[in-house]
Amino acid sequence: MMPDLYVAVIIKLEPDFSEGNVSYNADGTLNRAETKSILGPHSAIACQAAFLAKVKYGARVAVGTMGPPNADIALAQAQQVCDADELHLYSDRAFAGADTWATAETLRAGIAKMEGSSSGRSMDIVFSGHRASDGETGQTGPQTAVKLGSTFLGNVIDYDVDMQRRVVRAFRLITLQGFYDVVEEVEAPLPVFIAIDPTYKASFNTVSQRLAFEKYQKQAMGKAATVKQQIKVFNAQQLGTDPKLVGLPGSPTIVYRVEKIPKAKASRMAQVVDGSDRRQLAQVAAKIHEVLGGMVIK
């Protein structure tokens, strides 16, 4: 049966920040060499969202990532989450050092090679996570949407697809600083690009959907042993990217300098103050004002 819906997920390989796995250098920077790499947590949630499309609408799922050869780990893990039908790795020295705009170009070219983009189609839905846990810019998703010409919908906490009208209905969680949180219900014709909110939870509300979920999960596990063979690796030439638009040459921005931020976080040594001594309280008040004079570092 021909699927009526094609979806893709773009994912990222990221350091594993859990204790016992992460390693830091003497200066407090991440020791990437000693730290394991895994499928980024936001990417994993995006895969769950794509999986919902498979369970509910029988969609074909493709997963793509731009990265070094060992990014196949991320693809293998993604496979387990969403029982992907296609796995792509875009890997080439020419892509290295790319900022988000140059990355978006590579991803655009990669998505164009997926099944859902063949015969003049546009990939119906592309999913990405909200941001990466190391880079954290949150830019790659929206910029890839621009390159694809897809409508961008961010902070999506729930969605469904009207297969007749070929329209996505999404619920977005928008935080308005200093005001309230809003859940916005928005409708957009396909193709769309959905950046999944970190609080997204795929929900399946009938017994039959739950059983379908299990079935595909098992299918995915069955493919786990041979997943690496399933991965198609593309270099720059195979993707047909313009070298001026990808990698460092295609990056408008560069990292110029990295330096230590003055304040650091760690366990603390408490200074004990007698709360009944007014003079000491005055000092506490002064300290509070001093602290609040500094900058917020998040």
Place this chain on the structure above:
Amino acid sequence: MTERYDVAIVGGGSAGLAALKRLADLGKQAVLIEAGRQAGTKNVSGGILYSKKPKNGRTYNVEDVYSNFLSEAPYERKITKYILHAVSKDKDFAIDLTAAHEYQANFGYSVLLSRLNSWFAGQAGEAAERQGGGIVSGVHVRSVSWNDGGRAVIESDELEHFEVKAVIAADGVNSEIAEMTGARPKFAPEQLYQGVKVVVKMPEEIVEERFGIGTGEGAAHLFAGDVTLGHIGGGFLYTNRDTLSVGAVYHYDSLLDKPAAPGALVNALLENPLVSEFVRDEVAVKEEIDRNLPKEEQLRTKFAVSKLVKTWNDLRDAYHSPSARRKLIEGGKFKSEDEIKSRIEYVKGELVSKYSTKFVTDYVELEYSTKLVPDGKRGAMRKPYHKNVLFVGDAAGRGIFIGPRIEGLNVGIDDAVRAADSIAKAIDRNDFSSMGESYSQQVEASPYTRDMHEIDKDYLKVFLDAAKAVPKDIVGQRYGMIFRLMSSSTLRGLAVGLANMLGYDKLLPLVESEETYVQVPIEIAERLGKAVTTSYKPTIPTLAQRVAKLKYDDDRQSHIKVTKPEAEFMKKMVTLCPTNCYLLEDGKVVLQHEACIECGTCAKETEWRHPRGEKGVAIQYG
């Protein structure tokens, strides 16, 4: 459009899963609904799983349901030694009860339910899928009602409702289905035991060396005497592959009489010299980080030490496990066992010299848990069904407690098969009107049910033979006569017959008493026992530390409602709740549900429900 299925099984414990597998093998469509994130996350067992071959009648054993059980299931060790210890302070008198353990048994394997049930779920789920059914987890059934057609309507917190022709209630000792259908009242304290346990870490070959067993073999040690802190019941220690299950089970009414915190009860066991010697191992103790160092340095050190300690532990565990050792060498990481050993020594050396880490004798706790267990002798449902809902295992109150004999898993599986068979027949005939009664008779015919109502004189003989070394005078006035009777083979038959006529329940108070479980063993230990020397004092975690290790997915709304905040029972819950969820404030009992491990200790006088789907505690070992 209401979805319809043939059978719903509520509860993914070993009984529910066995029912699912059996129904699938009979070609029937069934859906199993489990509230936990996956099957196994809400199960706790002592535990040993038995397979029996009774002289009269037959039981449906786990290997009858899963033909590949012996070859593929992740059971722990085959128990080949079963020893009862009478203990008092540092004195221990051991009685070899292996014969009692092997009585009419094919085998008894120590198990950790979380991983075992996970395996059952894999097997049963796959079989069920082929029949158009399967397992749905993370769903909490909220109500069972009936429509005009006689179908049961299942409502849950997470899914749209659906209809089924028959239901198997396998939702455990705190069965909500039993309560919401009115099939039986909540169990009374005298019908229950409270079991508490900790899982202790111990590398595989050290287990074997410590307990004098071979590869794949296991030992079970039971404890009676002063460790019970005056309660009726006893302690246990079972060897798993690379862990130990150490715990205790006590009459719930005995605990209500003399409230003691479950943590204190398991601690009394751990502090017993014999037990502490059993559980000891080598442990790395991290040094406090120098606060005068710059903060980045402190953090870097913290992570470095963490990583090294993890490496030392992982390598050591692997080194002491033949299969893990082999894997390391085959995988090319190490060339020989000696190389692994020297690496372990090297890492240890690094930790000591660079970070002043200490290596001491102590024990390592992995998980603390509690569960209520129904006593089939007093609480088994006589007619375990209600309309087209069949009750199995703990939900039907069918646990077996006879002296040192504690069985529940195998009973649940046996019930499950009988229930599945009854349902299959009803589906074939398309007539469910006599299904419940037919199931009830099936259960009545089970040898397990017989054991709940009568004494088996041959079992008694085995037990008495084992206890031959115990001087008669210790046994005291109360049993003097009975003991003399039972010891004589001629008179035993008569005596047992008489006893069975008089009724199990009249004899029970005699046998299950403080005297039997506490005073007699203490006297035996003090008179005949050997002194045990201990090399260290175990560092026992605080309750806060134990709770911190447990994994929770907090449900914002509380699943338990305190309806009688000033009741005496509730005040006792302040002590008896294993995770301190209750506090007494201004004479009223207040609940903080976040650390709840859903044991049911407080269920009797509260509005007690399981948390919603996926919420609540997730047991890692069980």
Place this chain on the structure above:
Amino acid sequence: MKYEHLYVVIEHEGGKPIPVSLEMLGEARRLMDGYNSKYGASELVVAVVLGNNVRKLCDQLVHYGADAVIYADSPELEYSRNAVDTPVLFQIATNRDLVLKFAPKSTGFVKPRYMFFAADNIGRQLSSTVVGYLDSGLASDINKLAISDLEIKHEHKTKGQAMVYERTLEMYRPDFSGFLWTTILCLDNRNPAIAKEFHPQACSIIPGVFAPIERDATRKGVIVDYAPTFDPESLKVKILSRKIVKSSVDFDSKKAVVSFGRGIKGSPEENIRMVAELAKELDAEVGVSLPISKKPFPVSENVSSTYMTPDRVVGTSGRKVTPLLYIAAGISGTMHHLAGMKESGFVLAINPDEDAPIKGECDMFVKGRMEDVVPALIEELRRLRPALEAKR
């Protein structure tokens, strides 16, 4: 010149600019004053506003530092839709006729030199798409900025030669570990093989890091209206409904959080009132420990529904907060709670019990009961206020 002026994309709600909009204008003003002085230029801070009935916002923006305001007014812009707003902002950013209305000498204008967005939900995504349309570079979550002439030697951009890039915007963003500042630059490719100009140099700015300028009602500015052209395809994106989820408990944009726990039990209503007072004094958000959200003490309905709610919980079952200042009043410090606040800058605990676990996770431990310490602390803080206003 081709690239001139600093465009600031303003966000607003309920007819008012949201705080970060004014903060961005403040920083823009400071930067451009320095820029104009250093380079002898007269480039402008241009605020850009999209919305419905937004003309009345514009004057305020001038008072907070804008030299010019471009506004596009349309019912189609009532609520932000990325698909609709992006092309409109692109049109505005590339429209020379608009610029000539407030900067008649900018006859060579192609695109803005610099561009600011807010680093919030809407802004972070809008900045990514708009700067994508403009085919330029973006750095997000910035908390420090500077403009300078930099000598750059880069394998690709300068083909390895040392070149001076004038008027470069240095954009500083804290990295994920919290230890490091990464400075991002958006630079033209001067290597002939890949020659390309990248403007505007754009960034999204973290709320709460910069201060607005003092409001000056005498400031003058040019307010220009723009009639956007909508792509009919983009109008197919429809907002079907908008529900306000809750009165926002805003931990993220506040510098301080004051939390209370079961220590209020002596007199719950009064103690909570005092804590709220303290929070107001510090412009802090109020948090609670987990047990409080279960409403364990009797208080008035108002206090209960405002403060004893799950969305105020700080901890593993609630929110993780990282303010500059965290005050824990009457909180013993369970592991659940500590996990939620231990990354705060400076932690102050108020507790009569020196054995409370919170002591190990705080920088200052004020020993005493809440009912005694909090009111006294408020007084001391108030006493210091005049001196601090003077400093600002």
